[in-house]
Amino acid sequence: MADDPILSIEGLSKSFGALRASDNLNLDVTEGELHAVIGPNGAGKTTMIAQVCGQLASDLGKITFAGRNITHTPQQKRPGLGLVRSFQITSIFREYTALENVSMAVQLGAGHSFRFFASAQGDPLLREPALACLDQVGLLAQADTEANALSHGQQRRLELAMALARHPKLLVLDEPMAGMGAEETNDVIALLQGLKGKISMLLVEHDMDAVFALADRISVLVYGQVIASGDPDVIRNDERVKEAYLGASEVGDA
């Protein structure tokens, strides 16, 4: 693995009125790394993701992705560069089947969609890769189930499958385990374990067991700033971190 960062965030700031959601934030993700970001509620984790993915414009700072300044690249252009996100609150196409959900992601990665007459349903160019992604997250049996009818855990995995279908270089995961049971969490941990090294990941997660099991590096975000960064052992024993975060509430509350 090269040590060049695939993503680097420099001096990123975003204020909502008097609230500084991101405050001169610096962070990078090296190629192939799984970099986890933790922090108490309201620390600015979701704001940071929204800025990285272009959903929110930054007040200040610079975001570089794969050697390219993307600070002002519109949100919808970023997945094409290889920067793909998943959502904390499940965001899927509820009237589509699981297969149709992932097919849409495949389709958006396969050039323009100004194709008006050939049926998209059953198109093997969409169907085969979509089925492969569903298989990867263990939803193959639910391919023809309407997304609405899937369980919460299945919807969370569908969310992941859609992101994977865009062949990310960097996957930005906003609490992929949110609201999952212990068994489902373990499934997702195993899934992400399998992706490690192949895809760089920026993971925001409240589940500490998952974070410490997966992360190569952990950064702690408090009041929009990174107060500590290092490998899991360093973070576990960092006094500032214990004070700001781990000590304040018991490990693992979501």
Place this chain on the structure above:
Amino acid sequence: MSKHHLLALSALAVSIALPFVLIAAGQEYLIGLLTRIAIYGLAALSLNFILGYGGMVSFGHAAYFGVGAYVVGIMSFHAFQNSTIFGLSGSDAALFTWPLAVVVSALAALVLGYLSLRTSGVFFIMITLAFAQMLYFLFVSMERYGGDDGVIMYNGRSFVPGLDLSNDLTFYFVCLVVLVLFMALFSAVVRSRFGAVLKACKQNEARMLALGCDVRRYKLVAFVIAGAVAGLAGVLNANLTEFVSPDYLHWTKSGDLMIMVVLGGMGTIPGPVIGAGVFLALEEFLPAIMESMALAQYKEHWRIVFGPLLIIVVLFARGGIHGLMFRGQSNGR
């Protein structure tokens, strides 16, 4: 053969046979109603493309209906007067004025859609309504073309080589063919990649953006297609009545189209056509029905019955009439 196909074929057979039955029964005047149903069915079909499939609540769709009609009306006016417009001499040739009308409607939809699609939700509804009303008043102010009173096409219907459009039966079949053609086209488009994007944008626009879709561009293309087809419906209606007036663009016309879509069933291909049929048939027959029920003194106020009927359908049949017909079945989305 599924129930859907069987019903569609029967409906087509009835649409073909009905005018001959009407002639045999001495009720030829009702062919005009059938033609109107086909024309408004086409307009409602185009609105449903963006409203039912794309989730764009355009409250100004009559604007494109009116623009298409006015292009044909104005060209006919200049042909009658032997004058020119923008250096172009007037014409009654359908092969020239009809495509021209469709292109002008599409351009109007491109400009207004480009501006309107910068907003969403209630603002989108209001801005599409506002633009349509602007166009309405533009045509009201055009004294040369009759202002409020509109343009009468003194030369009659457009000229098509080998077809006599002045024959009401022929004209009905032209409208029917156009309608069926566009129903087939739209039903292919909503199943295509483009259609998949459109329906996904309706369900979750934020997700489409995050997945890398330039949502606004796709919505705009859909908006332009819908405008162009509404323009064609306007062309046909101008030919049916041989008359065009600002009423074509009035906001109540946009409302009527929306009611047809909702009444018949949003997000389905037959829905808007069924809605147009029921809407126009009620408009035609409700006064007579009320008369026969000894309510003759109220028949002028047939809308008193029509309004509550609509409310009942909207409240109790969320999929519209089409939804009632196919309750519990997949709707072929």
